[in-house]
Amino acid sequence: MFEDAELGHSVDKATYDARVPALRSELLDAQFMLKDARAFPVVLLVGGVEGGGRGETVNALTSWLDPRHVEVNGMGDPSDEELERPRMWRFWRALPPKGKIGIFFGSWYTAPILQASLAKGKVRWAKLDRRIDEIVRFERMLEEEGALVLKFWFHLAKGAQRKRIRELKKDPLTRWRVTGIDEDYFKKYDRFREVSERTLRHTSTALAPWLVVEGVDRRYRELFVAEELLRAVKARLEAPKAARPTPARPSDAPEVDARRTLLSELKLTKKLPKPRYEKDLEKWQGHLALLTRHRRFRDRSVVIVFEGNDAAGKGGTIRRVTSAVDARFVRVVPIAAPTDEEKAHPYLWRFWRQLPRKGYITIFDRSWYGRVLVERVEGYCTPYDWERAYGEINDFEEEVSNNGVVMAKFWLAISKTEQLRRFKEREQVSFKTFKITEEDWRNRKKWDAYSDAVCDMVARTSSAKVPWTLVEANDKYHARIKVLKTLCERLDAALD
Amino acid sequence: MFEDAELGHSVDKATYDARVPALRSELLDAQFMLKDARAFPVVLLVGGVEGGGRGETVNALTSWLDPRHVEVNGMGDPSDEELERPRMWRFWRALPPKGKIGIFFGSWYTAPILQASLAKGKVRWAKLDRRIDEIVRFERMLEEEGALVLKFWFHLAKGAQRKRIRELKKDPLTRWRVTGIDEDYFKKYDRFREVSERTLRHTSTALAPWLVVEGVDRRYRELFVAEELLRAVKARLEAPKAARPTPARPSDAPEVDARRTLLSELKLTKKLPKPRYEKDLEKWQGHLALLTRHRRFRDRSVVIVFEGNDAAGKGGTIRRVTSAVDARFVRVVPIAAPTDEEKAHPYLWRFWRQLPRKGYITIFDRSWYGRVLVERVEGYCTPYDWERAYGEINDFEEEVSNNGVVMAKFWLAISKTEQLRRFKEREQVSFKTFKITEEDWRNRKKWDAYSDAVCDMVARTSSAKVPWTLVEANDKYHARIKVLKTLCERLDAALD
Numbered sequence: 001m002f003e004d005a006e007l008g009h010s011v012d013k014a015t016y017d018a019r020v021p022a023l024r025s026e027l028l029d030a031q032f033m034l035k036d037a038r039a040f041p042v043v044l045l046v047g048g049v050e051g052g053g054r055g056e057t058v059n060a061l062t063s064w065l066d067p068r069h070v071e072v073n074g075m076g077d078p079s080d081e082e083l084e085r086p087r088m089w090r091f092w093r094a095l096p097p098k099g100k101i102g103i104f105f106g107s108w109y110t111a112p113i114l115q116a117s118l119a120k121g122k123v124r125w126a127k128l129d130r131r132i133d134e135i136v137r138f139e140r141m142l143e144e145e146g147a148l149v150l151k152f153w154f155h156l157a158k159g160a161q162r163k164r165i166r167e168l169k170k171d172p173l174t175r176w177r178v179t180g181i182d183e184d185y186f187k188k189y190d191r192f193r194e195v196s197e198r199t200l201r202h203t204s205t206a207l208a209p210w211l212v213v214e215g216v217d218r219r220y221r222e223l224f225v226a227e228e229l230l231r232a233v234k235a236r237l238e239a240p241k242a243a244r245p246t247p248a249r250p251s252d253a254p255e256v257d258a259r260r261t262l263l264s265e266l267k268l269t270k271k272l273p274k275p276r277y278e279k280d281l282e283k284w285q286g287h288l289a290l291l292t293r294h295r296r297f298r299d300r301s302v303v304i305v306f307e308g309n310d311a312a313g314k315g316g317t318i319r320r321v322t323s324a325v326d327a328r329f330v331r332v333v334p335i336a337a338p339t340d341e342e343k344a345h346p347y348l349w350r351f352w353r354q355l356p357r358k359g360y361i362t363i364f365d366r367s368w369y370g371r372v373l374v375e376r377v378e379g380y381c382t383p384y385d386w387e388r389a390y391g392e393i394n395d396f397e398e399e400v401s402n403n404g405v406v407m408a409k410f411w412l413a414i415s416k417t418e419q420l421r422r423f424k425e426r427e428q429v430s431f432k433t434f435k436i437t438e439e440d441w442r443n444r445k446k447w448d449a450y451s452d453a454v455c456d457m458v459a460r461t462s463s464a465k466v467p468w469t470l471v472e473a474n475d476k477y478h479a480r481i482k483v484l485k486t487l488c489e490r491l492d493a494a495l496d
Numbered sequence: 497m498f499e500d501a502e503l504g505h506s507v508d509k510a511t512y513d514a515r516v517p518a519l520r521s522e523l524l525d526a527q528f529m530l531k532d533a534r535a536f537p538v539v540l541l542v543g544g545v546e547g548g549g550r551g552e553t554v555n556a557l558t559s560w561l562d563p564r565h566v567e568v569n570g571m572g573d574p575s576d577e578e579l580e581r582p583r584m585w586r587f588w589r590a591l592p593p594k595g596k597i598g599i600f601f602g603s604w605y606t607a608p609i610l611q612a613s614l615a616k617g618k619v620r621w622a623k624l625d626r627r628i629d630e631i632v633r634f635e636r637m638l639e640e641e642g643a644l645v646l647k648f649w650f651h652l653a654k655g656a657q658r659k660r661i662r663e664l665k666k667d668p669l670t671r672w673r674v675t676g677i678d679e680d681y682f683k684k685y686d687r688f689r690e691v692s693e694r695t696l697r698h699t700s701t702a703l704a705p706w707l708v709v710e711g712v713d714r715r716y717r718e719l720f721v722a723e724e725l726l727r728a729v730k731a732r733l734e735a736p737k738a739a740r741p742t743p744a745r746p747s748d749a750p751e752v753d754a755r756r757t758l759l760s761e762l763k764l765t766k767k768l769p770k771p772r773y774e775k776d777l778e779k780w781q782g783h784l785a786l787l788t789r790h791r792r793f794r795d796r797s798v799v800i801v802f803e804g805n806d807a808a809g810k811g812g813t814i815r816r817v818t819s820a821v822d823a824r825f826v827r828v829v830p831i832a833a834p835t836d837e838e839k840a841h842p843y844l845w846r847f848w849r850q851l852p853r854k855g856y857i858t859i860f861d862r863s864w865y866g867r868v869l870v871e872r873v874e875g876y877c878t879p880y881d882w883e884r885a886y887g888e889i890n891d892f893e894e895e896v897s898n899n900g901v902v903m904a905k906f907w908l909a910i911s912k913t914e915q916l917r918r919f920k921e922r923e924q925v926s927f928k929t930f931k932i933t934e935e936d937w938r939n940r941k942k943w944d945a946y947s948d949a950v951c952d953m954v955a956r957t958s959s960a961k962v963p964w965t966l967v968e969a970n971d972k973y974h975a976r977i978k979v980l981k982t983l984c985e986r987l988d989a990a991l992d
Contacts, residue, residue, distance in 0.1 A: 055822065055824075058823050058824070059819070059822060059823045061823075062818060062819070062823040063815065063818065063819030063823075066811065066815075067814060067815060067818040067826075067828040067859075068811070068814070068828045068829075068830035068861050069830070070823075070828075071827060072823040072824050072826075072827075073824070074822075074824030074825065079575070079576050079577050080575050080576045080577075081575050081576070081577050103823070105823075105824050315562065315564070318563060318564070319559065319562075319563060322558060322559065322563040323555070323558070323559030326551065326555060326570075327554050327555045327557075327558040327559075327566075327568040327599070327601075328551075328554070328568050328569070328570030328601050329570065330563075330568075331567060331568075332563040332564045332566075333564075334564035334565070339835065339836050339837050340835050340836050340837075341835050341836075341837055363563075365564050
C-alpha cells in the first residue's frame with residue numbers, strides 16, 4: 001500500500017511553476033461549474049502521518065480554490081454538544097451541501113486508527129474491522145447519494161518522518177505544530193503503519209479509493225492532490241448520469257402466500273373500555289414521568305418514531321406522550337417536505353441534525369421511513385434507491401442506538417373501513433376539517449401498495465435492538481396505552 | 497407592578513372544567529392557522545420566581561397545543577459551543593421560524609436579573625439598565641421583523657412563595673425541583689423583587705408588555721396564560737397589515753452639499769508598483785499568519801466583512817487573506833439569496849448562525865449590509881425597514897464586538913470607468929466570463945443610487961469599535977495591501 005510512496009517522488013521547481021497557473025484556473029473553472037450546477041458535494045478527506053505535510057497541502061489547495069465554496073473542517077476534539085450525540089453526528093453536521101467542497105482534516109478514520117495504534121497490548125483487530133465495516137457502509141451511502149468522496153493519505157517512511165519532524169521543530173514558525181512528539185512516538189510508527197495499511201486497504205473502493213501521497217516533497221504533494229481533485233471533479237461533471245441498477249426483487253413481485261401478512265394478522269379490533277383507559281393512562285403517564293426524571297436518564301436520550309395510516313391517530317398519541325414529560329426536554333419534529341438546505345444533503349441529514357442531546361427526547365411525526373413508504377409508493381425515487389434505503393436506515397439506527405440513544409418505532413394501523421369512517425367524521429367536524437385533504441383521499445386509493453410497503457419495511461428494519469411495534473389503532477384508547485406501555489418498558493430496560 | 501398578582505386570584509374547578517375543552521380546540525385552531533399561513537413566529541417568554549408554577553404551566557400549555565408546532569427551550573447552562581460565542585447567540589439559534597411557537601423557559605432576562613439580584617454589595621443599577629436597554633432594542637427588532645413576543649412573569653408574594661416551596665419539598669414527586677433552595681434564598685427575595693420590578697417596568701412596551709401571573713392557583717395560572725396566548729395570536733392573525741411609517745428622511749432628499757461625499761473624497765488612483773506589492777504582500781501575510789497563531793488568538797474570534805462595487809476585487813482580496821491563515825480556522829461565507837429556513841427568521845438570523853467560535857475567522861463576502869444597499873436601492877424592502885436596519889445593525893455589531901469578537905469591515909471602491917474596463921475584460925477572458933452577468937450591467941445603471949446608499953451606510957454604521965475601512969481599489973495591489981495591513985493592525989490592537 002505504501003511502497004510507491006517511499007520512492008522519493010518530487011517535482012522540480014520549473015515543472016511546478018509551469019503547471020501551477022493553468023492548474024489554478026482549471027480548478028476555479030471546475031469549482032464554478034460544480035457550484036453553478038449544484039451538481040454534487042465533494043467530500044475530501046485528509047489523513048496520514050504526522051509531518052506528512054497535510055496542513056500545508058490543504059492550505060496551498062484552499063489558496064488556489066475559490067474559498068467561498070470550500071469548507072475546511074479541522075476535526076479536532078469534539079465539543080460537549082458533539083460528545084452528547086452519536087459518534088458520527090459531528091461529521092454529518094459538517095457535510096458540505098451540493099456544489100461545495102468540504103475538506104475534512106481529520107475524519108471518521110482518525111479515532112479508529114489512533115485507538116488501534118495506541119492501544120496498550122495487542123491490537124484489537126476485530127474491533128477495528130467492525131469500525132472499518134461501518135465506515136465502508138457510510139461512505140457507500142454518501143456515494144449513492146451523489147457525493148464525490150476523495151481520500152488522501154499522506155505518507156512518510158520512518159526515516160523521512162523523523163527527519164521532517166526534526167526540521168519542523170527547528171523552525172520557530174512551525175515548532176508549535178509538533179509539540180509533544182518525541183522519541184516515544186516513533187516506537188508506535190510500525191504499529192500505526194500496520195493499522196493504517198489494513199484500514200486503507202479495506203476502505204479503498206472503486207468509487208472512493210485511498211490515494212497515497214508521498215509527503216517528502218512540497219511541490220509533489222501539492223500537485224498530486226490538486227491534480228487528483230481537478231481530475232475527479234471534471235470526470236464526475238462530465239460523466240453521463242449512471243443508470244440505476246435494477247434491484248433484485250421488484251416491488252410488484254407476487255407474494256407466495258399473500259393471505260397472511262404482518263398487517264393482516266393484526267387484531268385491529270382490540271379494544272379498551274374508557275374507564276380502564278383512564279386508569280391505565282394515569283398509570284403509564286405517571287410511570288413515564290418518573291422514568292424521564294430518573295437520575296440515569298440524564299445520560300441517555302430517546303428517539304421515538306411514529307408512522308401509521310392517515311388518520312390512525314398519531315397526533316393524539318404523541319400528545320399523550322408529550323404531556324407526560326417535562327416540556328423542556330422533548331421536541332416533536334413533524335416531517336413534511338424537506339427545506340432547500342435539507343435537499344442539498346443526503347436524505348438522512350435532516351434526521352441526523354434533529355438528534356437529541358443527552359437527557360432529551362425527540363419524537364418524529366413521520367420519519368426517514370418516508371423513503372420506503374411514500375417515496376416508494378409514489379415513485380419519488382427509483383426502486384434501487386428505496387431498496388438500498390433499508391440497509392442505510394438499519395446502519396443509521398444501529399449507529400444511533402449503539403451510542404446510548406433509546407429508540408422506539410411505532411406503526412399505528414387502522415382498517416380501511418375505520419379510515420373511511422374517520423375521514424368522513426373529519427370532514428363534518430368543523431375544527432377537524434384541516435386534518436383532511438385531497439392527498440389523504442389520493443393515498444387511500446393506494447391502500448394495497450402502502451400495505452405492501454409497510455410489511456416490507458417492518459420485515460427489513462425491525463431488529464432486536466430497535467424493533468417495530470405494530471399498534472392496533474382502530475380503538476384509540478388501546479393504541480395510546482400500548483404505545484405508552486411499550487415506551488415505559490423500553491426505558492425501564494435501558495435505565496436498568 | 498406586582499400588586500395585582502398578590503390578591504389571591506384563583507379559578508374554581510367548575511369554571512375551569514367548563515372552559516378548558518373549548519379553549520383547547522380554539523388553541524389548536526389558532527395554531528393551525530398560524531402554521532398554515534406561516535404568518536409569524538410566536539416568542540413566548542416565561543420568567544418569574546421559584547415555585548411560581550412556571551414549569552407546570554408550560555407543561556399544561558404544551559399538552560393543550562399541537563406539540564408538532566411548539567418548541568420549548570429550557571435555557572439552562574450554556575454549552576461550550578454557546579460560551580464561545582456572543583451572549584445572545586444561544587437565543588438567536590433557538591428562535592422559532594414563522595408558523596411556530598417558541599417557548600423560552602428562561603430567557604435573555606434571566607442572567608441580568610440574577611446577576612443584579614445576587615451580587616454582593618449594592619445592586620449595580622447602571623449595569624442593569626444597560627442590559628435592559630439592549631433587551632428593549634432586541635425585542636423591538638423581533639417585533640419589527642414580525643414576531644409576536646409574549647412575556648409572562650410568574651409572581652408569588654414572599655409568604656406565598658415560602659409556603660409553596662415547603663409544599664413542593666414535601667412531595668417526593670416534586671422535591672427534586674427545589675433542591676438547594678433554603679432560608680438564605682428568601683433573604684434575597686426583596687432585592688430580587690426590586691430588580692425584577694424595575695426590569696419589567698422598563699421592558700414593557702406597547703407591543704410586548706409583561707403580563708404578571710399570580711402563581712398561587714394552578715387553574716388560574718393555566719387559564720391566564722392560555723387565554724392570553726390565544727387572544728394575542730388571534731388578534732395578530734386578524735389584524736390588518738400595519739402600514740409602514742414614513743421615515744423621517746426620504747432617500748431622495750437632496751444633499752445640501754452633494755459635491756463632497758465620503759466616496760468622492762477617495763483618491764481612487766492610489767497605486768502600488770508590483771515589486772513593492774510583492775514585498776508588502778509577503779510582509780503582511782506573514783504578519784497575519786503569526787497573529788492568528790498568537791497564544792491569545794485562541795480566545796478571540798474574527799469577523800471580516802467585504803462589501804464593494806461589482807468587480808471591485810473582493811474575491812481576489814479575500815483569497816489573499818485566507819491564504820495567509822491556516823485553512824482549518826477560516827470560513828468564507830458568500831451571501832446570496834437566503835434559503836427558506838433563513839427566510840422564516842429575522843433577517844439577521846442567517847448571519848448570527850455563521851458567527852465563529854473562539855479561535856476561528858469568518859469572512860462574509862457581502863453581508864447584512866445588503867439590507868441598506870441592494871435591498872434599499874432595488875426596493876426589496878420598504879424605506880422604513882432599511883432605515884431601521886442601521887440601528888439594528890449597530891446593535892448587532894456592538895453585541896458581537898463587546899463579546900470578544902474582532903470585527904473589520906471593508907468597502908472596496910472603484911471608479912465607474914474602472915468598472916467598465918473590468919466588465920469588458922471579464923467578457924473577453926474566457927475563464928472570467930462567469931463573473932459577469934446581466935445583473936452586473938443592471939446594477940451599473942443605478943451607480944448613483946448605490947453611491948448614496950454607500951455614503952449613508954458608512955456615515956451611520958461606522959463606529960470607533962467597528963469602523964468602516966474605505967479601500968481605494970482601482971489598483972488591486974494597493975487595495976489588497978491596505979486590507980491586509982488594516983486587519984493586522986486591528987488584530988494587533990485586540991491581542992495586545
